[in-house]
Amino acid sequence: MAAAPIQHPPLTGGALVLGTIAVSLAVFMNVLDTSIANVSIPAISGDLGVASDQGTWVITSFAVSNAISVPLTGWLTERFGQVRLFTTSILLFVIASWLCGLAPNLPFLLAARVLQGAVAGPMIPLSQSLLLASYPRAKASMALALWSMTTLVAPVAGPILGGWISDNYSWPWIFYVNIPVGVLAAAATWIVFRERDSATRRAPIDVVGLVMLVVWVGSLQVMLDKGKDLDWFSSPTIVVLGLTSLVVLIAFAIWELNTEHPVVDLSLLGQRNFVGGTVAISVGYGLYFGNLVLIPLWLQTTLGYTATEAGIVMAPVGLFAIVLSPITGKFLPRVDPRKIATASFIVFALVFWMRSRYTTGVDTWSLLLPTLIQGAGLAGFFIPLVSITLSGLPGHRIAAASGLSNFVRIMCGGIGSSVFTTAWDRRASAHHAQLVESANPYNPAFMQSVEQLRQLGMTREQAIGALHQGINAQAAMLGVNDIFYLSAGIFIALIALIWITKPRRATGDAAAAASAAH
Incomplete structure (x- = not known):
């Protein structure tokens, strides 16, 4: 008792x-x-x-x-x-x-x-x-x-x-x-x-469930982190990690559904609102967090920003969120949370579309503006989606539902940063291979650029080196553009997932959990 x-x-x-x-x-x-x-x-x-x-x-x-x-x-x-x-x-x-x-x-x-x-x-x-x-x-x-x-x-x-x-x-x-x-x-x-x-x-x-949880999540994360270095599934190590994660995940699901005191209550997956809300908030958070890691990395390694300058570019993301979040909480009981979440996802899609149009000569204001707008999306992201996730659940199940939803969301954040850095490297390599095809003595435009640099005082080797450095920056830029564009499309697609849910008016417990879940 x-x-x-x-x-x-x-x-x-x-x-x-x-x-x-x-x-x-x-x-x-x-x-x-x-x-x-x-x-x-x-x-x-x-x-x-x-x-x-x-x-x-x-x-x-x-x-x-x-x-x-x-x-x-x-x-x-x-x-x-x-x-x-x-x-x-x-x-x-x-x-x-x-x-x-x-x-x-x-x-x-x-x-x-x-x-x-x-x-x-x-x-x-x-x-x-x-x-x-x-x-x-x-x-x-x-x-x-x-x-x-x-x-x-x-x-x-x-x-x-x-x-x-x-x-x-x-x-x-x-x-x-x-x-x-x-x-x-x-x-x-x-x-x-x-x-x-x-x-x-x-x-x-639930010791057995906890051990299996650690094994499958850990194996998945190591696979994602080491995949690029080991050339993914051409490596026996990655294959073993992937199979381990998959097999243990299946065993974990079977065990948790049949044990008396599960560490994770998977029976919640039978709830439409819970599944729709959790997937939407987790995938959306993974996209957001992955980009939050990728942008400072790109700014510093490719555009020459200092860590302080990269931090200032990322900082405005919270300004609109701080101002608008209390307003969202105030109006949530009177407005369909699906409408607020949809508006949030549209804002996120707009932000990533704006970023997908960056060039290597992007100015600071063009970097700051989408980050500032993104704060408005954040204000309508967490609170309504958690309200949807917990909608219709009895009070005694809210704690377990909030715990499982947060587990999936935080895990997707970690996975998002691994996937995005790997995807950026692969897309940048693909663009680099395409760009260097034209960087040869048989391309008149390339040789003209070499001659222009030589007239500025560079040797032929220095000129070619400078052009190749520019190609590297351009390839990295095109790689992040691809990721930004894909992120915008995924946010638009996730809107359909929001509207398969049928949330009820938020209860006191659900509203409280929603206001603080993020």
């Missing part, structure tokens, strides 16, 4: 202020680490002596381990209590951040990032629970608004802070900055909430 939930009165005065700041700091630190490393990948890769596409593992390792740990939040909370678990997660996150900064090589850094992502899993859902329990029910919307503002400000600050630190100090400091923030958040959380912990019990854990 589960212990009866302990009802605590709302906090007041200084305790409420300190508690809100403590929880917000922890969330800010957590969400910041999903984006702060994006613009620092070239610096990390160069310092550790690895290729930039290997450096993206720093992002995907965090995302995948974070996704795996999210479904365990419910069991861990029952076992240890939400306050003890939240505080412990913060302190372990601090330790993992310290280890990331100390990393002497890529394998050590990846291991530390896996630990960091794993201990971060419970922090997001528990921060929501602690805030909602701290405010009177009549002011629950205010608590969720504060929570949402924090999660939207962090991605804005992440690229700028990460770029500035990488350019002016060294990349380990993007992880060291978590230490004072985390220590303060943990101390304040314990001071305010230690007497307000939830009841505990020795709940059973």
Whole structure:
């Protein structure tokens, strides 16, 4: 029998202020680490002596381990209590951040990032629970608004802070900055909430399901990360990883559908709204996150941007989102969420279409404008889609549904960054092969360009080298254009998936979960 939930009165005065700041700091630190490393990948890769596409593992390792740990939040909370678990997660996150900064090589850094992502899993859902329990029910919307503002400000600050630190100090400091923030958040959380912990019990854990979850997700991610280097399925290693992931996934699904205490409640896949909403939000998030990784990488490795400059280009994505998200939450109960989600996807498609028209001479304003517009799409992305996902579910199933949906979404984010960097490399190589066909002495236009450069003082070899450097930049540009164009088309196609759902008017629980799910 589960212990009866302990009802605590709302906090007041200084305790409420300190508690809100403590929880917000922890969330800010957590969400910041999903984006702060994006613009620092070239610096990390160069310092550790690895290729930039290997450096993206720093992002995907965090995302995948974070996704795996999210479904365990419910069991861990029952076992240890939400306050003890939240505080412990913060302190372990601090330790993992310290280890990331100390990393002497890529394998050590990846291991530390896996630990960091794993201990971060419970922090997001528990921060929501602690805030909602701290405010009177009549002011629950205010608590969720504060929570949402924090999660939207962090991605804005992440690229700028990460770029500035990488350019002016060294990349380990993007992880060291978590230490004072985390220590303060943990101390304040314990001071305010230690007497307000939830009841505990020795709940059973699905060990077999958990092991299979780790194996199939881990195998899939390693396959995606190593596929390009090993020439995909021509490599026995990739074939083994792919088969392992597929076979264990099938076994995992069978086991979870038949065990008494599943780590993931797959019976939710029989719900139309849940499946439609989860697939739409997960694929959309994978596209968004993959591009969020790809753009700074392209700016720095091809166009010569510094990490700070790349961060400034990415930063405006949160400005419209911060302003418009509270409005979305206010009107959601009175508007069909499918209409809001459709408008969001159209905005995303427009943004990626605009980016697909970039050239190697793109100016800063042309880079900033789509990023700014994308914030409007984000404002209508998370809240209505999670509302659709949870629509029609009884209250006791919302926690499991939110956990499974977030697991799929976070995993798709990690997969998206791996797939996009690999796809960019392959498309750039294909365009390069086409372009160099015309870069030969038998092409009058090419030889004319060589002569023009020679007249500027270059030797013949220098002129040919400069032209080939331009071809490399053009091939990389055409590669990202292909990915942007494909992303726009997928967002348009996902609109059909939104409209196969039949959401009901959001319940209080569903609305609360929707407001904070992102």
